[in-house]
Amino acid sequence: MKGLKENILAQLASSEYFLFIDFKREKLETSELKRGSLFCHQELAIASFLDMPLIAFQENGVKREDGLLGFLQSNSIMFADKLTLPDVVADTVRVRDWNPNWKNTLVLEREMGQFTDARQYPVGIDARFFHIKVRNQNPYRQASSCYAYVKAIENLGTHAVLELSGKSVELKWAGYVLPNALILPSSHRFLDGVIVDHNRPTRARFNTFSDSTEFMTFVDGPGDYVITYIVCSENFPSIEADFFLHLETSMDDVIFEIMD
Numbered sequence: 001m002k003g004l005k006e007n008i009l010a011q012l013a014s015s016e017y018f019l020f021i022d023f024k025r026e027k028l029e030t031s032e033l034k035r036g037s038l039f040c041h042q043e044l045a046i047a048s049f050l051d052m053p054l055i056a057f058q059e060n061g062v063k064r065e066d067g068l069l070g071f072l073q074s075n076s077i078m079f080a081d082k083l084t085l086p087d088v089v090a091d092t093v094r095v096r097d098w099n100p101n102w103k104n105t106l107v108l109e110r111e112m113g114q115f116t117d118a119r120q121y122p123v124g125i126d127a128r129f130f131h132i133k134v135r136n137q138n139p140y141r142q143a144s145s146c147y148a149y150v151k152a153i154e155n156l157g158t159h160a161v162l163e164l165s166g167k168s169v170e171l172k173w174a175g176y177v178l179p180n181a182l183i184l185p186s187s188h189r190f191l192d193g194v195i196v197d198h199n200r201p202t203r204a205r206f207n208t209f210s211d212s213t214e215f216m217t218f219v220d221g222p223g224d225y226v227i228t229y230i231v232c233s234e235n236f237p238s239i240e241a242d243f244f245l246h247l248e249t250s251m252d253d254v255i256f257e258i259m260d
Helices: 004-012 038-049 067-072 084-094
Strands: 016-024 053-058 077-079 106-109 115-120 125-136 144-155 160-161 181-183 190-197 203-205 218-219 223-232 240-248 256-258
Touching: 004 038, 016 038, 016 084, 038 067, 053 160, 067 115, 077 084, 106 190, 106 240, 125 144, 125 181, 181 190, 181 256, 190 223, 190 240, 203 240
Parallel strands: 016 053, 053 077
Antiparallel strands: 106 125, 115 125, 125 190, 144 160, 144 181, 144 223, 190 203, 203 218, 223 240, 240 256
16 A cells, blocks of 8 residues: 555656556456456546546557546547557657656756845845755646745764754745745746855854744754755645755855755
């Protein structure tokens, strides 16, 4: 059951398209036709519920447009030769202009120059805001109610890990005053990853929505750290990524980058 939920169902939830291939199974009692794959039809039902674009193939001899296929008006493509089927599928996908890089997922990214030097109000401190790019890989579905959190911080020098799931505090989106944001299709938003004050570059802090010092976390250096971020969305799977933070006595030597 765990494998079903984590593999098949999770992949369906994050996929952009559904390719349905119905091979012949047992002969039907009332006709010379054969039934299709029961498991594939169950996956088809889930994909239909998720409103995923569909291309359907059925092997000659299978009962056509059976079950949910008849209601979806899929116009299944029939095939007889299993050896040539991969080429037929590839040609059909190209005609439909399906892009293998499109997926119903968010991606966390970062380039070295993605930061802003600004004065943080109301505290009035000059700081460097290191940003994380959160990209929507879906070309026509917006990611709604996106929240970001720091999940854990590891000190690479001592190997001590600070788990923050019990003190989850929403991070701030760059230039935005609400904790939840919308990311348009094929677009991105920037998240305030860490903030380093110019007058104290050996210490990093987080731009969070909290009015209690109990929920405010700091990274005190100098040193090397791994920070795990998680972004949750109302209609996209949650995504995690690890970022490397190096703190030094000079702001020019501070490094914040995504890990492989």
